[in-house]
Amino acid sequence: MTANRTRGQKAGLTREAVLEGAVRLVDRDGLAKLSMRRLGAEVGVEAMTLYNYFANKEALLDGLVEHVFSLATLSLEEDASWQAWLRGYARSLRATLLAHPSLMPAVITRPAVTPQSLRVMEYGLRELRKAGFPTRTAMDLVYSLTEFVVGHVATSPTTVPDGAAAKEERLTGVDPQEFPLIAEAIGTPRPQGEDARFDVALEAMFRGFADFIR
């Protein structure tokens, strides 16, 4: 696991390989356990070697977030409705973030404006304009939808270490005397769980947005 290599001998390492190792490490052990030494061990190199690929840990995290987003697949159907486009965008973003929930604290602490995100936004604006939305409104709309998805994943129990267990425990332990309505709502769970609730909220937002078509 640690580096067994004489000085100067190439490790055959690439920036991408390091980032893949980082994703592996974070998914397995959590963001707090991502240190230069441990990441070095993960990819078979000493800590300082990583500084050939990243100026510092901050830059590594930048690359990590960018790397995860680069793996996103946004399938764009031709001639789809604006709802279909937004739905595809939101679901894709959700899946991307949910694939590595431990990264959310890193995701939200750096600006999200990348060439890729600009291309997606431009495409979305075109779709929404075709449907009759004013351009400015269309951008607000995409932003709002993005914020919802980010919040949805960020507050998701899987983002918190042991979050699922904690939420389960605290909610099932709710006193029906003190909080009768919460108890009732918990007692009638949705069949499909979180996914269904996400979609329901999505559709509600679409209905609300539709009023902005001029």
Next chain:
Amino acid sequence: MTANRTRGQKAGLTREAVLEGAVRLVDRDGLAKLSMRRLGAEVGVEAMTLYNYFANKEALLDGLVEHVFSLATLSLEEDASWQAWLRGYARSLRATLLAHPSLMPAVITRPAVTPQSLRVMEYGLRELRKAGFPTRTAMDLVYSLTEFVVGHVATSPTTVPDGAAAKEERLTGVDPQEFPLIAEAIGTPRPQGEDARFDVALEAMFRGFADFIR
């Protein structure tokens, strides 16, 4: 600034005072600069003294998030519409989070179910039920709204260090040839800025949610 005190001599410190110091430090220097030693200096005590009030740094962060939420003021008008209640809830939550944006990474990494949040939820469910929402739907609705607010603040430029400057730079630098619609949207800014966009999205969600009234 550092501790000048003989052992045993009380520092007149309380849990609350420590948390207030922590909020001050985080607001001033950012979450990354919150260390036990620096926090000790902030409140006039050595680092280890803080362990009389918190089991470890994790517990300190728990307390910090809870403390910030305890400062939230949720004004509840009597006989208001369900929209008015949700609006008040969302704006209050937004203001609370936006008051200490540096804390967002800490906020999203711990479960949000507290006695206080349960009370708010129960009250909200009552209001929504009066308006005709099924209980389960009402809870989904409050959750979705909460997620939107969290995402809104988490992605807000003020959450990122130097985020405002970074976003400004990257957006005004957009090539109108490559991204004409984005350029156009930026060229026609909203008068009231982020606040207005937040409210607009809120109202859209309300319109969409209204369809769930049985």
Next chain:
DNA sequence: TTGATTATTCATACGACGTAAGTATAGGGT
């Protein structure tokens, strides 16, 4: 082939971190 140059990795070291363990003392209860 050989020698110099460059690219790459590793070793060492420093200050800051969280915190375990132990020590000293002030202030309150008897």
Next chain:
DNA sequence: ACCCTATACTTACGTCGTATGAATAATCAA
């Protein structure tokens, strides 16, 4: 007046990010 305990401090250990510089493999010029 005494002791007890709550409170605060000191020291120390392992880990962190990373500056600096040494060592060597890889590459290229002759």
